[in-house]
Amino acid sequence: ASSKPLPCACLLGVASPLRLRGFARPPASVRAAMAAGWQAAVEAYGGVVISVFVLIGVEAAARHGSPRLAAIVSTIPTGTPLALMIIAWRSSAGGGASTPRQSALIGFAEACLQGTFCNVAFVTAMVLVARRGGGWMAMLAAAYSAWVTIWFLSGFLGLGSPSEGKTDE
Numbered sequence: 001a002s003s004k005p006l007p008c009a010c011l012l013g014v015a016s017p018l019r020l021r022g023f024a025r026p027p028a029s030v031r032a033a034m035a036a037g038w039q040a041a042v043e044a045y046g047g048v049v050i051s052v053f054v055l056i057g058v059e060a061a062a063r064h065g066s067p068r069l070a071a072i073v074s075t076i077p078t079g080t081p082l083a084l085m086i087i088a089w090r091s092s093a094g095g096g097a098s099t100p101r102q103s104a105l106i107g108f109a110e111a112c113l114q115g116t117f118c119n120v121a122f123v124t125a126m127v128l129v130a131r132r133g134g135g136w137m138a139m140l141a142a143a144y145s146a147w148v149t150i151w152f153l154s155g156f157l158g159l160g161s162p163s164e165g166k167t168d169e
Contacts, residue, residue, distance in 0.1 A: 042082070042086075043086050046082045046085075046086075050079065050082060054073060054076070057073035058074050087104055087108045090104075091104035114155070115151075117154055118146075118148075118150045118154070121146040122143040122146055124146065
């Protein structure tokens, strides 16, 4: 009887494919280098890959004549999780995948909330202009104006990130 795990164990994440072939688990230094390489690849190309998938989804929805599906695909939160991972990685003590500084995560989350208010203003302005018969360029002009206005007003009023400047201790 062999002590090697069954092939299905690999699919369940129980055993490494390398161990199934008789190879030992890589040393910790190799695993850390592999993780750093993965992290660098996500930081460098993650946004591009996500953007391509979003554009493909919007194009497919448009080809099928579904503006609602195109809107759903375009508003799926894809950039925020990617940005959160990068902020967490870069704010970690020692620059690795250890525990990130809480103040960086709080600041990021608060700025995302501020950005969400701005996005609501953006979409509201688009809807209002469209209902008044405006074309796509007028919709975008009004929408970006609303976004910038709300961003600066919320920052001026202190709604953007009240925890900025605080340190972890």
